[in-house]
Amino acid sequence: xxxxxxxxxxxxxxxxxxxxxxxxxxxxxxxxxxxxxxxxxxxxxxxxxxxxxxxxxxxxxxxxxxxxxxxxxxxxxxxxxxxxxxxxxxxxxxxxxxxxxxxxxxxxxxxxxxxxxxxxxxxxxxxxxxxxxxxxxxxxxxxxxxxxxxxxxxxxxxxxxxxxxxxxxxxxxxxxxxxxxxxxxxxxxxxxxxxxxxxxxxxxxxxxxxxxxxxxxxxxxxxxxxxxxxxxxxxxxxxxxxxxxxxxxxxxxxxxxxxxxxxxxxxxxxxxxxxxxxxxxxxxxxxxxxxxxxxxxxxxxxxxxxxxxxxxxxxxxxxxxxxxxxxxxxxxxxxxxxxxxxxxxxxxxxxxxxxxxxxxxxxxxxxxxxxxxxxxxxxxxxxxxxxxxxxxxxxxxxxxxxxxxxxxxxxxxxxxxx
Numbered sequence: 001x002x003x004x005x006x007x008x009x010x011x012x013x014x015x016x017x018x019x020x021x022x023x024x025x026x027x028x029x030x031x032x033x034x035x036x037x038x039x040x041x042x043x044x045x046x047x048x049x050x051x052x053x054x055x056x057x058x059x060x061x062x063x064x065x066x067x068x069x070x071x072x073x074x075x076x077x078x079x080x081x082x083x084x085x086x087x088x089x090x091x092x093x094x095x096x097x098x099x100x101x102x103x104x105x106x107x108x109x110x111x112x113x114x115x116x117x118x119x120x121x122x123x124x125x126x127x128x129x130x131x132x133x134x135x136x137x138x139x140x141x142x143x144x145x146x147x148x149x150x151x152x153x154x155x156x157x158x159x160x161x162x163x164x165x166x167x168x169x170x171x172x173x174x175x176x177x178x179x180x181x182x183x184x185x186x187x188x189x190x191x192x193x194x195x196x197x198x199x200x201x202x203x204x205x206x207x208x209x210x211x212x213x214x215x216x217x218x219x220x221x222x223x224x225x226x227x228x229x230x231x232x233x234x235x236x237x238x239x240x241x242x243x244x245x246x247x248x249x250x251x252x253x254x255x256x257x258x259x260x261x262x263x264x265x266x267x268x269x270x271x272x273x274x275x276x277x278x279x280x281x282x283x284x285x286x287x288x289x290x291x292x293x294x295x296x297x298x299x300x301x302x303x304x305x306x307x308x309x310x311x312x313x314x315x316x317x318x319x320x321x322x323x324x325x326x327x328x329x330x331x332x333x334x335x336x337x338x339x340x341x342x343x344x345x346x347x348x349x350x351x352x353x354x355x356x357x358x359x360x361x362x363x364x365x366x367x368x369x370x371x372x373x374x375x376x377x378x379x380x381x382x383x384x385x386x387x388x389x390x391x392x393x394x395x396x397x398x399x400x401x402x403x404x405x406x407x408x409x410x411x412x413x414x415x416x417x418x
Contacts, residue, residue, distance in 0.1 A: 001038070001039050001041075001195065001196055001197040001198075002033055002038050002039070002040050002041070002196070002197065002198050002199075002200060003040075003041045003043055003190050003194075003196040003198070003199045003200070004026050004029060004030050004033070004040060004041070004042055004043065004199075004200045004202070005026075005043045005044070005045055005199065005200070005201045005202065006022045006023060006025065006026025006027070006042075006043075006044070006201075006202040007019050007022050007023040007026060007044055007112070007118065007202075008022070008044060008045050008046075008047065009108060010047050010054060011046055011047065011048050011101035011102070011104045011105040011108070012054055012055075012057075012058050012069045012101065012104065013069055013071050013073060013074070013104065014071070014072075014073045014104075014107075014108065014111075014256045014257075014258065015108050015111060015112065015116070015256065015257045015258070016255055016256050016257060017236065017238070017255065017256070017257055017260050017284075018204070018235070018236075019257060020236070020257050020260070020269065020273050021233045021236055021273050021278065021282075022202045022203075022204065022233055023112065023116065023118045023257075024118065024269075024270050024273045024274055024411070025202055025231070025233065025273070025274065025278055025358055026042065026118075026202050027042070027117070027118045027119060027411055028270075028274055028358045028361070028409060028410050028411055029200070029352075029356055029358050030042045030119070031408070031409045031410075031411065032349060032352050032353055032358065032361070032409050033353055035349060035353075035405075035409060036349060036350065036353035038353070040121075041121050041122055041194075041196070042119055042120045042121045042122070043120065043121070043122045043123075043124055044109075044120045044122070044123045044124070045124050045126065045183070045186060046105055046123055046124065046125045046126060047126050048098060048101045048102070048105065048125055048126055048127050049126040049127045049130055049182060050094040050095070050097070050098050050127060050130070051094070051130065051176050051177065052126070052179075054097075055094055055097035055098055055101055056093045056094050056097055057069065057093075057097070058074075058096075058097035058100055058101060059092070059093035059094055059095065059096035059097025059098070059099075059100070060093045060096075060097070061074070062074075062078065062087060062096045062097065062100050063087070063090070063091070063093065063096050065093070073104065073107065074100070074104070077100065077103050077104065077107075083100075083103065086099065087099070098127065105123070109123065111257075111258055115258060115261060115266070116257060116258075116261065116266065117266060117270070117411050118411075124186060124189075126182050126183075126186070129182045129185040129186060129189070130182065134182075134185040134188065134189070135177055135181055135182055135185050138181060138184060138185050138188070138221075139155075139170075139171070139177070139181070141221065142157065142170070142220065142221075145220070147161075147220050148170060148171075152173070153173040154169045154171060154172055154173050155169070155170055155171035156168065156169055156170065157169075157170045157216075157217065157220075158220075159212070159213055159216040159217070160216075161216075161220075162215070162216035162217075162219040162220050163212060163215065163216055163219070163225075164212040164213055164215075164216040165212065168180065168213050168216075180210075180213055180214065180217065183214065184214070184217045184218070184221070187199065187214070187218060187223070187228070188221065188223075191218075191223050191227060192223070196227075197227065198227050198228075198229065199227060199228050199229070200229045200230075200231065200356065201228065201229070201230050201231070202230075202231045202233065202278075203230060203231070203232050203233070204232070204233060204235075205232060205233065205234050205235060207232065208232055211230045211232075214228070214230075215228060229356070231278055231356060232278070232279060233278035233279070234278065234279060234280060234281045234282070235281060236273065236281075236282045236283075236284050237281070237282070237283050237284065238283075238284050238286055239283045239284065239285050239286065240285075240286045240287060241287065244283075245286060257269075263286070263290070264286065264289040264290050265289075265290075266413075267298050267302070267412045267413050268289040268290070268296065268298050268299075269289070270410060270411050270412055271297060271298035271362060271410065271412060272284050272285070272289055272298075274358055274359060274361070274362055274410060275297065275359055275362040275363070276359055277357065277359050278359075297362070297366050298412065299418075300366065300369055300370075300373075301365045301366060301368075301369040301403070301407070301412075302407070302412070302413070302414065302415055302418060303369070303373075303418055304368075304369035304372045304373060304399075304403060305400065305403045305404070305407070305414045305415065305416075306415050306416060306417055306418040307372075307373075307376060308372075308396055308397075308399060308400040308403070309400075309415075309416035309417065310416075310417075311381050311382070311393075311396055312396075312397075312400075314382065315382060315393065325387075325390045325391045325394050326387055326391055327391065329387060329388050329391040330391050330392070330395055332375075332378070332379060334371070334374050334375040334378050334379060335375060335379070335392075335395060337371050337374070337375070338368075338371045338372060338374075338375045338395060338399065339395065341367060341368050341371045342368070342398055342399060342402050344364065345364075345402045345405070345406070348360060348361065348364045349409070358410075361406060361409060361410055362410065364406070365403070365406050365407065365410070368399070368402065368403065368406070369403070372399050372403075375395075379392065381393060381396055
């Protein structure tokens, strides 16, 4: 029973390309684990606590007292008459920020579902653990266990005792909890309330020091840290013409994930973000992603599927019996290579379900497409020999099934024509 937490875009603005790697990886990994037979909950942790600085800053801007988060999405939301009327009744920064964050989150959820094909089962609101009293209860538990101590006006957690490099501030001088406290309460909900067996969290490189802190806190409250797995992904750069493509809202150059998808298409966006290991820096080649040729890896793989669909369109009216084929007729190097590649599919899925290395699937898909193209270019599928035709059609059908399953796991379309 697995929980996968990914993307976690703050509800203060649109989903941008910095979120894409986490979003597509979490979605594809969830597909693989479900395909392998695990019950999976796809989770989005909504950072909308009224106590957080970002929500207060958003509210301050909304009420005309600040300048942060003044982006196109916010300005469009503020044009709505009903929104304007409701804001007139609010004078508190955190209440205004919380209200607008809900509207931003709603828009982002719609975009992820309808345009990015990134699915979620649960949107867990950070504010809910404050409202339920879970944060207060957690603080009391930690104090009773003498795991919190006071220093310089703040309350510190004895993280060093549980494997972290140093102790950490859990409650600031102002009395406000730091980010980690509600997150621990969220993980208590996962492990203790919902009985999740394993939690997989996908974090950006800027969270690289957060894992030890979270693990230390879980260990302190009796939750085995082996149940938490953290995947850290590195930054992705856009490149154009071989050079880094700087993003600038001022110049009108796209920065949101929606704009990137409009520019290169959803299939190319998903493929390019998924084809590299998350722990490596990656360059997203805009020119290559837009290219409609076999140089573009996703086009190359989809073209294999389209070729197969074309073969079966040609055989629709032909009476070819494939029930009792003679597999010994498939004996050329190209046919044998393709068969061997198809056999690897189950192993590739199993390995990915165990080590979460989703980029293995794109590499396998490209290799499978290459072996199919090699076979197709050297051998006629439909021949005068009906027995050979039946055997080759069976091989082609098997390839079609594996490609369909494989691209489905990656969330990529299988076009019948190209």
